[in-house]
Amino acid sequence: MATGVTANRAELIAIANSVASEKMIDKGIVIEAMEDAIQRAARTRYGQEMDIRAKLDPNNGDLRLWRVVEVVELVDDIYKQVDLKGAQKLQDGAQLGDFLVDPLPPIEFGRIQAQAAKQTIFQKVRDAERERQYEEFKDRAGEIITGVVKRVEFGHIVVDLGRAEGVIRRDAQIPREVVRVNDRIRSLILKVVRENRGPQIFLSRAHPDFMKKLFAQEVPEIYDGIIEIKAAARDPGSRAKIGVISHDSSIDPVGACVGMKGSRVQAVVQEMQGEKIDIIPWSPDTATFVVNALQPANVARVLIDEEEDRIEVVVPDDQLSLAIGRRGQNVRLASQLTAKAIDILTETDSSEKRQAEFVKNSDTFQNELDVDETLAQLLVAEGFSELEEVAYVELDELAGIEGFDEDLAQELQSRAQEALERRETAQREERRALGVEDALAELPYMTEAMLVTLGKAGIKTLDDLADLATDELIEKKRQEPRRRNDDAPKRPEHKGGVLGAYGLSEEQGNEMIMAARAHWFEDEPASASENAEPEAEEAARD
Secondary structure, eight states: OHHHHHHHHHHHHHHHHHHHHHHTOOHHHHHHHHHHHHHHHHHHHHOTTSOEEEEEOTTTOOEEEEEEEEEOSSOSOTTTEEOHHHHHHHSTTOOTTOEEEEEOOOOOOOHHHHHHHHHHHHHHHHHHHHHHHHHHHTTOTTOEEEEEEEEEETTEEEEEOSSSEEEEOGGGSOTTOOOOTTOEEEEEEEEEEOOTTSOEEEEESSSHHHHHHHHHHHOHHHHTTSEEEEEEEEETTTEEEEEEEESSTTSOHHHHHHOGGGHHHHHHHHHTTTOEEEEEEOOSSHHHHHHHHTTTSOOSEEEEETTTTEEEEEEOGGGHHHHHOGGGHHHHHHHHHHTSEEEEEEHHHHHHHHHHHHHHHHHHHHHHTTOOHHHHHHHHHTTOOSHHHHHHSOHHHHHTSTTOOHHHHHHHHHHHHHHHHHHHHHHHHHHHHTTOOGGGGGSTTOOHHHHHHHHHTTOOSHHHHHTSOHHHHHOOOOOOOEETTOOSOOOOOOOOOTTGGGTOOHHHHHHHHHHHHGGGGTHHHHHHHHHHHHHHHHHHHO
């Protein structure tokens, strides 16, 4: 009998050691799972109502089993309480309020109890393994990891990472890449998410950071920080662009990334299934970087619209298709690389556009300022495009135009201001006809033109405006980069905020919305003071 007990003890410890080693978790967690399983089995044997505890010695396998009872004057729960007389039998000197240990004899595990204990241990160990996996991978997002393809399910690749499994979803794979079970595969740890069924490790081979990390592995200068990849853009499986800069003037960043006879870049290209990579010198000057990003096309000039955050690039007529690229790929990657919306125009298109803007602005000045065509064209030629510029520019700047004098400049400014007043009056009448209340006109930064826009959008009261989020009010619309006057179908534009065309900042938008909400809180101080008055009177009487 004693020999049998010893063998059982040794077997328990051996099982605990084996499971802890195999699952790479702490042995104490396995021992704790065994104790929990034994406690559950003991409650099944002696009664679920009892507070039963088990303790398994991790060294020699000794098992102690007991129940805990409280010493009380009047017993309400016979399973967890004992009166003072019964307590004296269990332990000499027991007093009311004490918790006593009542040893229980060992239990024999039947088939059902053994199965239940096994399930309990498996569940505890599984939970501990999941937690270990999460702790191991949670801080490794952004690393490249090598694994073995375990299976492919519904187009998603499940990768065995050794101590865990990761998944490369369909949209994170390189298109047309053929992957087979047991293939070794490198990928980027995109993110690690804790879920009930275990940590979900999402991998990617299509993310631009995957290409960055591959270059860091192949180019020692990048790993050492001498060369930095400032930007990257990919059309996975087809083409990519990276912008690089060297922090050491003696090292050419493009040459270092290409390597001797292209050895370094070819290693990255092979890993990315033949994806062509353009390595571009990065520049802090936006115009220069855009010109570099559109390689191999030649660029005639670059026009930057800071307010709209767009860039207009003019190329020779014979360079248009090269600048746009097949299916717009070149300009799209350049836009992603520079984080700017890019419009491609030929020199012919640009000339026609400038001519149309010249005629439009000239007509505006001619009609609004009541001047002849020559004078209107002269203003446009000097860079004036809006009435506000003429009305509020420094008088000396206007008078300094060749052929102008101070009297003419004053007259032009006076007419421009009158034209703006007429425009504002017309807009005020229009917004009132739309039913926009006057209270909205008192908001900071609000103009009559904005009020007309709000009225057309159905925003006519302070409450209507107060209900908006900031991005709904001022976010600019977005559009895919494209060539102007292109006959190809365009993607739908992002609508943006109601006042997105007026160039308001996020701070200004927040201030407008908070000012519109101010009347919501006007009654609160009054009601608070009304509540305070009876309390003050009562205190005075006391």
